[in-house]
Amino acid sequence: MSEVRNELVQMARRAREAGSILARSSTGQKNEALIRVAGTLWESRSAVLERNRADLDASFAAGLSGPMIKRLTLDEKKIQGMVEGLEQLVKLPDPVGEGEQWRRPNGLEITRVRVPLGVVGMIYESRPNVTVDAAGICLKTGNAVILRGGKEALETNRELVAIIRRALVESGLPADAVQLISDPSREVARELMRLSGWLDVLIPRGGAGLIRTVMEQATVPVIETGTGNCHIYVHRKADLDMARRITLNAKLSNPAVCNAAEKLLVDREIAASFLPVALEELSNSGVEIRGCEETVRIWSKAVPATDEDWDIEYLDLILGVKVVSGLDEAVDHINRHGTRHSEAIVSEDYTAANRFLMEVDAAAVYVNASTRFTDGGEFGYGAEIGISTQKLHARGPMGLRELTSMKYIVRGSGQTR
C-alpha cells in the first residue's frame, strides 16, 4: 500500500469510528453540536477572514482567474450565511430513525429504518462555504465526512475545520467526524476516489471537468451532481409574453448556476414573432446570442452557433437559440444534448405539455415555469447538498434524507427457514 493510501485509510478508519458514535447520537445531541459550531464560527470569524486573506494573497500572486477569486473570497456577510445555514439545519427533522415495520406470517417483525450512510467523501473546488455546509449536513444526518477542497482555499478550510472540530469536542462528539485532507496533491484525490470499502459515498461538487474525472476514476459509489445544460422550449401554443418572462428569468436571474437556462428552442411557427422581441431584450441585458441559421436570419445580431454549442453549459451570459419544427424535434434535441437536469416547456396546449413532461428525461421537467426553481429550498426541502443528475439513489435536489441509507432489523423468536 502506498504511503498516501495508507494515510487515507487511517483517516477513514478514524472517520468510521467517529461515524459509528454519531450514528448512535440523539437528534438533540447533534443539534446542540450544530448550534455550538455556528456560535464558534461566528466568534472566530476574524481568524477565518485572516486565513482567507492569506489564501487570496497567494491566489493573486499565482494569477488565478476572477471568477475563482470571487468564489474563494469570504467576508463577514458570507460567514453569516454559513452560520444561518447551520441554524436552519437545527430546525429540520432528523431523517435517522424514521422507518416502517411489518410482520411476516412466520412471526418475524421486520423494521426498515433509516440509518446514516457512514463515511461521506466530498471533493470540491475553491468555495470555502462548501466546507461548512457539508460538515453541517453530515453532522445532522449522523455521517462522518472527509473533505477535500481546492488547494487555493486550503488555509481557510484548515481554520474552518479546526473550528468545527473544536465545537464537536466541546459538544462531547468525536472531532474525527469532520476531517480535512490537507495534502493538495492529485495523487491524494485519486486515492480518495479509490477508497472503496472505506468510503460509503463520494460527492463531487464543482465544474464539469471535476465531475467527469470523479465519474471516470472512482471505485467508491459516486453521486453525480450539477451539470445543467437546461433548455426553455417555447411551443407554438405558448403565451408569448409568459415565454419571454420565463426565458429572461431563467437566463438572467443567476447565469452562473446549474439551473439557469443555457438554450432556447422555439417552434418555427412562432419564431418570427417571438424571437426578435425576446432576443433584443436579452441582448440589451448583456446576453450574447448564439443562434442556428434560422435564428440568425430572423434576428441578425445573433452569432452563428457551432455544433459544439448545443452541448455546452456556459454558466455565463450566453444563450444558444434554435428554431425547431415542433414538439418531437424539441424533445429529441433535449434528450440528445441536455444533461438531464432541468427542462421547461412553455405552452397552453394540454397534450403537448403532458408529452413533454413524460418524454423528456431529466431530474425536473417544467410546464410554464422557470428552470431556476430546481433547488432544495424552492422545493421545500430546507437544506441541499447538491442537485443529482443521475438516476440511482437520488435525483434532483438532495436533502438530508438523501444522505441516509436503510437497514433491515429483524426480530424473531427462534425462526428458521
Add this chain to the structure above:
Amino acid sequence: MSEVRNELVQMARRAREAGSILARSSTGQKNEALIRVAGTLWESRSAVLERNRADLDASFAAGLSGPMIKRLTLDEKKIQGMVEGLEQLVKLPDPVGEGEQWRRPNGLEITRVRVPLGVVGMIYESRPNVTVDAAGICLKTGNAVILRGGKEALETNRELVAIIRRALVESGLPADAVQLISDPSREVARELMRLSGWLDVLIPRGGAGLIRTVMEQATVPVIETGTGNCHIYVHRKADLDMARRITLNAKLSNPAVCNAAEKLLVDREIAASFLPVALEELSNSGVEIRGCEETVRIWSKAVPATDEDWDIEYLDLILGVKVVSGLDEAVDHINRHGTRHSEAIVSEDYTAANRFLMEVDAAAVYVNASTRFTDGGEFGYGAEIGISTQKLHARGPMGLRELTSMKYIVRGSGQTR
C-alpha cells in the same frame, strides 16, 4: 471509438429508444407481454432444452467444474420455475407512476413520480434463469435491459432471448427492450462497464470475483450484490437450544447461497457447553469445522482456522468458529470481517440484542432468527433482482421499486424566481 464500443453504443441507443416506449406503456400492456413471454417460453421449452444440451456438451468437453455444470443445466422443472416467476410478476403492483404531490407558496405544483431507470445492464455467470428473471423484472418496471451472461450458457441464452423478443413483438412492444450480447470476449464486458451516459445502472450477479471486477472497472453506476460472509453470534445469555437450531439452519438449509452462515461466534462463558453439541451435529451433517485455537481445544475434531478464514465466503459445507470475549469483540469482528449482508445474534438479553442491532453495520441484522430470511420473497416483496450490500440506492433485497428512479414534474402558471 473502437469497433466493440461502437457496437455497444448502437445497442444501447436501440435500448434507450425501446425503453422510452416501455416507459410510456401501461401496466396492462406490460402484464400482457409478461403473460405472452411465459406462454411462449413454455411452448418452446424443447428448443431451449436442446440448446442447453449443446452448451452442456461443450462445457463437458471443456472440463467445466461440477457446480458450474449444475448451475448451467436446465430441465423442464427449471423452465416451469421461470414461467411461474413471470406469472408472479404479473400479480405484483407496478411501481411506475407512484408518487406524491405538494404545492409551494408560489403556486407551483410539484409531483415526485416514480419512473423507470431507463437502460439496465446485467452481467452474470452461467445460470440461464437469470436471463428470464432479469428480462421479466425489467419489463415489468419499464426498463430496457442489455444482458451479458456467461459464455458457457450462450446458446441457451440466445434461444431464451429470441423467445422473449418474439413475445414482445407479438405484444406490440419493441424487441430491443431485451438484448443479449453474444460476443463472449472480455473486451466487450469491459466496454459495457464503461458505457456511462448510455447505461443507467449495471447489476453484476455472480461470485465475489465478478463483482469485484465490476466495482473496480465500471464507470457506470453499479449496484453491488450478493457477497455474504454472514455470522451467527451466540451471546452468553442465549437460549442454547434455539442457538443450535438457528446455527444448523443458517449453515445447512442451503450452503451455496449468500445468506447462509459462514461463521459462528460464541461467547467464552458458554463455549464449553454450547460448542461440543452444536459442532458434533454440524459435523455429522458433513460440515467441516475450522476453529480458532480455543475452539480446537474445546472440540478437537476442528481444523485450525487461518487468518484468511475469517474473510472468506465459503458457499460450501464449511463453518469458521471463533470464541469471543463478549458483545464488543463480536460486533468488532463482524464489522471488520463481514460483508455487510446479514448478521444475527442469539440472545435473551434485551440490551445486548439492541446494541447488536444498532452497532452491526449490515443490510439485515437479526435477533433470534436465521440469516437465511434475507430474501425478497421472505421479506414479502414478491420478486427480487438481487441483494444489495451497498448503501446507496438500494440495500438488502431489491424488489421492483429498486429498479425505478424518481422524476420531478413541476406545473406552473408563469412563475419566475
